[in-house]
Amino acid sequence: MFSVLGAGVAGLCAATALAERGARVEVIDPSPDPTGASWYAGGMLAPFCEGEAAPQEVVVAGQAARDWWAARVPGVLTHGTLVVAPPRDQAELGRFARATQGHAPVDPGVLEPDLAGRFARGLFFADEAHLDPRAALQALRDRLLTLGAELHFGTDARPRGQVIDCRGLSARGELAGLRAVRGEMLLLRCDGFHLHRPVRLLHPRFPCYIVPRGPGLFMVGATMIETDQDGPITARSVMELLSAAYALHPALAEAALIETGAGLRPAFADNIPRIVHQGDRIFINGLYRHGYLMAPALAERLAQTLFQEVPLAS
Template identity: 65%
Template sequence: MISVLGAGVAGFCAATALAERGLPVEVIEPEDAPDPASRLAGGMLAPFCEGETAPETVVQMGLGAADWWEAHGADVTRRGTLVVAPARDAAELGRFARATRGHDWADPGDLEPDLAGRFARGLFFSSEAHMDPRAALARLRDRLVARGVRFHPGPAAGRIVDCTGMAAAAHLPDLRAVRGEMLALYAPDVAITRTVRLLHPRFPCYIVPRGGGHYMVGATMVESARPGPVTARAVMELLSAAYAVHPGFAEAEVTETGAGLRPAFADNIPAIRRTGGRIHLNGMYRHGFLAAPALAEALAEELQQELAPCVSS
């Protein structure tokens, strides 16, 4: 038996990849476990945009993410990513273009009529996608249950694959917390159909459509392990950035706020670690939905080869 600890994106992807190879799997969900940080994610499947600050390793991990999620029941919207900047920050677009690939210059108004006349030009990453992360995780859970995978609070009964994020810090001394904050808005007067990233020297943001006038706006990145609710500063900055994209957000209803601690290694690259008798899939940083499928498949391949004699016997 393989006991997967954690019910976030890393845990569900790992359990799925293992179960699909016919390996015996259970998922451990302690009753007092905090909500995983992945529940607050934007759900952007945007490897090329992440390449602005992430190394090529992360970009490569994410190239197949949209296909993986779609193959596993997620409702993936493949409308690309539009990157814009206010006129005073137009130089940011050139910097972003030089730091990334997979884009073309575009008129934002041609792609999103609601943005017509607001931005002179933008970068369009046509191959990128987005999805609702909570719905995608719910689909994975349903598929695992249908396969007979047991979910329970513990104790673990087998070899441990630890996907518990910051809860694994005692086993991973180089793991650090990066606080992220987000807002969910209902803005029926705004009609945006794809992820829009706003570049800004101090507080860049992204807006992800959820359908029916609902949008997720995120996300701050603070080198802090402080738990707790969203700060007033984060709310003001995110709302200001959303308003800079479209004035209709000024009349939006704030339907949710959230703050979570992203687990990250020193190099910000998600990884598989083996230490203390456990296998860790951790360090997702801001790349969970992008990188977890590739890492989960790599982990499952390794364990399938290691356990083949035991399974066959």
């Protein structure tokens, strides 16, 4: 029996990888309807774009995420990622191009007709994908039930067997070195504007991304704030994200703001997600801003080790 603590993206991916190998699995979360930082993610499966700041191991491991998710949940769209910058920030586009791989130059208006004439140049990362995080989490819950796993939500049930701790920041008491990185997001409705893929808008002070979530719906995120302060999104972040959205297209100034959200993401000092064997527990933690990108790779690595498909790392 494996007891997975935490029903965010790390916990559900770990439980799925174990259950698919025929293991008895239970997922335990004290919340009756677990959300947390996973609920407010952008859902971009963008390993090459993340290479701007992430180490190469994240870029390499993250390339498996698209196919892992597509094999298990509906709605994974491989439409690529478009990266643009305002005219005054064209140097940012050159810097981003030098720091990343897997892209080609593009006229943004060719890919996204609603952006025609607004940006002279862009970068297109054709092999990247995106999904709706909330739909993906629910699909993994449903899959786990089909595989015979037990889901214990809204309880502090005593774990049984090998404990896989995926509680994020709630594990700081047992796992040293974690810090909180706050992410904030908006959900806008703008029926007169269309995007087919995530668009990253580069800006020296507040770069952001805009992800389509269905007809007329757009998720705008995400600020990166080094703080332990939880709670609602700040007014400053709302203004900055709305300003960035307006810089992408003026039509978004008329959008309805239908949701705001914030979450604290766990990170180690080097921002690299990892598996930690400590005492009688195994931790998957420190996913930083790479939750949906890196959780599948960590889950598969864990399952391969536990089922002796690969040697246990020293």
